Structures are given as structure tokens and as C-alpha cells.
Amino acid sequence: MIEISGGTYEAPAMSGVVTKPQKASSATHEAYFLEFAEMVRGLVTAPLMVTGGFRTAAGMDAVLRSGALDIIGLARLLAIDPEAPAALLRGQDSQQRVRPMKTGITKIDRMGIMEISWYAQQLKRIANGGNPRPHESASFALVRALVSSGWGTFRTRRLRS
Numbered sequence: 001m002i003e004i005s006g007g008t009y010e011a012p013a014m015s016g017v018v019t020k021p022q023k024a025s026s027a028t029h030e031a032y033f034l035e036f037a038e039m040v041r042g043l044v045t046a047p048l049m050v051t052g053g054f055r056t057a058a059g060m061d062a063v064l065r066s067g068a069l070d071i072i073g074l075a076r077l078l079a080i081d082p083e084a085p086a087a088l089l090r091g092q093d094s095q096q097r098v099r100p101m102k103t104g105i106t107k108i109d110r111m112g113i114m115e116i117s118w119y120a121q122q123l124k125r126i127a128n129g130g131n132p133r134p135h136e137s138a139s140f141a142l143v144r145a146l147v148s149s150g151w152g153t154f155r156t157r158r159l160r161s
């Protein structure tokens, strides 16, 4: 299986830094990397998975039906709604919305790293047996990251969360 997703910590794709809008003819506007998957499809026989931008049951269904890929990957939605896959498999959309994480501090927002830090903090809550807090502000998460890791949070190549 080949998964197409990502970006890097320096330019996370989900912050919009390295992605371009999908062509209008794409089966869905949800997927960030669908055009890559369509290209790869013709080159390999391995099952293909795309992670990036999928939000609705209808959008995921449309892409799977198009045959462009075999497996849907979810990242941020799972961090705020771990039950989302069960609902999606029933054809229902998650009640939670993946939203851009902005602190209002231009320098930090341009780096795109609050996105990772905010969602990583949610994952940490789940890992510790708690529940995510989907409505928590990016500024609050920034302060928490600074208190726990200091400015080093924003200097390391891999973020500490």
C-alpha cells in the first residue's frame, strides 16, 4: 500500500503552504493530493491511500467510487472526533469541523506550526485517556506549548508537543 499525504514540518501541506487548489474536474474538492494519486495510479499496482482534506461521507464516497484510490486517510478530524470513522461508515458526517488554527500573531501563523501543535495537543489528551477539546483557541494552545516546551517548540525541526 502506498500512502500519499503530508508535507513537512517546515511547510505542512494542511496549512495550505505547499498545496494548490484541485482542478475543477476532480471527483471532490476535499482531497488535497488527489491529482498525485491519479498520476501514481497509472504507475503502480499497489493499493493507494490518500490522507489530506477529507471531511464528508459524500466526498469520500465520490472519490472511492471514482476508483482514484482505495483507502481514505484521516488526520485532523480524528484528533477532534475519534468517533468520526464510525459515523462516516454509517454515511453521517462528523459534527466537528477541522478549522484553520490561527493565533492572530502573523509571524507564528505564517509558520503554519500551530496547526500541528494544536492538533498534537488534542491527540495527547486522547492518548492520556481524556477527550479532545475541539473549541479550544489556538492562542490558548500556543501559551500551553510555550509553557511546556518554551521557544524551542518553534525552533526544532520536529515539533515537541
Ligand SMILES: Cc1cc2nc3c(=O)[nH]c(=O)nc-3n(C[C@H](O)[C@H](O)[C@H](O)COP(=O)(O)O)c2cc1C
Binding pocket: 005, 006, 007, 008, 013, 014, 051, 052, 053, 054, 073, 074, 075, 076, 077, 115, 116, 117, 119, 120, 123
Ligand atoms: C499532529 C499532526 C502530525 C502530523 N505529522 C505528520 C508527519 O509526521 N508526516 C507527514 O507526512 N504528515 C504529518 N501530518 C500531516 C497529515 O499526515 C495529513 O497529511 C494532514 O493533516 C492532512 O490530512 P487531514 O486533512 O486529514 O488533516 C501531521 C498532521 C498532524 C495534525
